[in-house]
């Protein structure tokens with residue numbers, strides 16, 4: 221049975237990923253900062269802020285204590301900040317880097333320590349198409365996701381000799397609470413820009429993550445877009 225850790229698992233894409241791995245017979249550790257009560261006892265529930273390296277160390281020691289090993293890490297936790305760059309506060313920049321980029325690095329570092337010993341493992345980062353093509357009024361978000369893409373490619377090279385695969389899934393617009401700030405009119409206008417004509421579903425991203433984790437040892441360092449043809 222595979223052991224999996226998913227960050228940001230209380231809702232949205234992370235929740236769908238945790239459910240998909242559980243449905244495939246895996247033991248799943250579900251990490252989230254808030255709303256841990258939204259998760260039930262099928263999961264090993266861990267409350268933690270991924271932007272804090274001490275909390276991340278605690279998460280991984282809890283996972284090792286309970287599962288004895290870690291086969292798959294899904295770095296999903298992320299936040300977005302929208303608005304003009306000239307309105308971006310110092311605090312918001314630090315907060316978004318802390319979760320979207322530092323969090324991925326802290327979790328990957330702890331996972332690598334376990335997986336290198338095992339000589340086996342798989343890390344999947346949830347990036348964003350904006351990390352590749354950039355979004356107006358989401359400069360900070362785009363920068364963090366571009367960083368995640370670079371981290372993915374570099375770490376894939378570093379860990380390939382230890383039989384650990386590192387890839388990123390790069391979604392387009394997915395129907396989650398992250399996009400709840402959009403008005404009905406904005407949603408419709410955005411959907412019209414997407415060749416598939418609609419937002420993606422969290423379960424569609426989860427399906428891809430599950431397939432990627434199913435153990436193709438030669439597939440590594442890739443940024444795989446799932447965006448309805450947007451980019």
Ligand code: NAD
Pocket residue numbers: 227228229230231232233234251252253254255268269270271296297298299319346347348349390391392393394395396397398399
């Ligand atoms: P969401 O806001 O619905 O869920 C985010 C999850 O991350 C929540 O469970 C939240 O509690 C958790 N989280 C936030 N900060 C955290 C922290 N500091 N520590 C631990 N957990 C924390 O968002 P979503 O749409 O499901 O997004 C999930 C991932 O997918 C993010 O990385 C996001 O950037 C990426 N993504 C989303 C979309 C989209 O359109 N929804 C598109 C591309 C990429």
